[in-house]
Amino acid sequence: MKKSLLALALVGAFAGVAHAQSAxxxxxxxxxGLIKRTDQSLAIxxxxxxxxxxxxxxxxxxxLKALFQLEIRYEPDSGTIEQGAGGVQRPLFQGQSRVGLQGSFGMIRIGRGLTAFQETSTQFExxxxxxxxSGFQTDLMIAGYTSDPLGLxxxxxxxxSNAVFYNSPEVNGFQVxxxxxTREGSQGSAAIIGTGTAANPQYRVGSDASANPYSVTATYKSGPGAIMLATERNAVETRLLSIAAYVMATPELKLMAAHTRQDQDHTRLINAETKAWLVGANYTIGANRFLAGYGQKSPDGLSKTKQVSLGLEHSLSKRTYLYFDISNKKGPTTPPSVNHYAIGVNHAF
Structure with a gap:
């Protein structure tokens, strides 16, 4: 009986330790929110x-510690899994699904997630x-580039997807x-044939990548500012180069700028290069944060895209804020000038 009680006590003690060491x-x-765009009706x-x-x-x-992260994305107006272009329902763990280790060497993870460039560049937008x-990340910040052209x-x-992610420790403000x-098959992707008769039709549905995609960023933070250098190559060998910087001009004012170049000469026979730049600012006063930006995207030999955006975030608490956005985007689209208005609420838990 005493041995049984001792065994139960030991099990309970070790269970408590295990619980304390994992989380x-x-x-x-x-x-x-309410969204209104040119030529579209008001929508949630x-x-x-x-x-x-x-x-x-x-x-x-x-x-040393083990870590994991799984992230579902969903539509707020219907409660369904997040939808892509054309109303296509995305995978359950669309946001990310990664597992890995962290220690003095940094952090290494395996699975699916934002590329090094796509994740780091958000600090400079x-x-x-x-x-x-109204934001710039999905177009002008990346010069119209796509990290996953052969994806589902x-x-x-x-x-x-099917990738290894490494974040080095930050040493004297420097981090890589x-x-x-990998070059795994795309498992049902759309064919990548570009635009027009000058496109290269080599990538068909279910194609393997022609090269291992990679993404690398180097950032340096010093005092009130930071600078980023980045390069990325996707599965169809489109290449991207980017430089960006920000500075806290005052504790309330953040100024930022970025320049990015995309090279599609592996899949396009003409008009293969696209350049983009943007400048922006954030200004915080009390519970209000003002956001402003202007940028241009210039494909080689084609019409420019120009965008100006203004936003206001009003904090109701540490986790909840109201937002008001307005933007105008001009370019080779139909219609050639698109206004976007948004008012809504964001809550983090």
């Missing part, structure tokens, strides 16, 4: 991604990477982030 967190974002929509995520760590000893048309139909285009993907 799982449920987190997410709920964002919904979103400014930022709506997420439901699970992340956890386990202490392994000697400064005035709307912090939100996918709203409807997938977001700023992530690598790297993502390397």
């Amino acid at each position: 799982v967190q449920i987190y997410g974002t709920v964002d919904a 929509g979103k400014r930022a991604n709506n997420t439901l995520g699970f992340r956890g760590t386990e202490e392994l000893g000697s400064g 005035p709307f912090r990477g939100v996918p709203s048309p 139909v409807g997938n977001s285009t700023n992530r690598f 982030n790297t993502t390397i993907g």
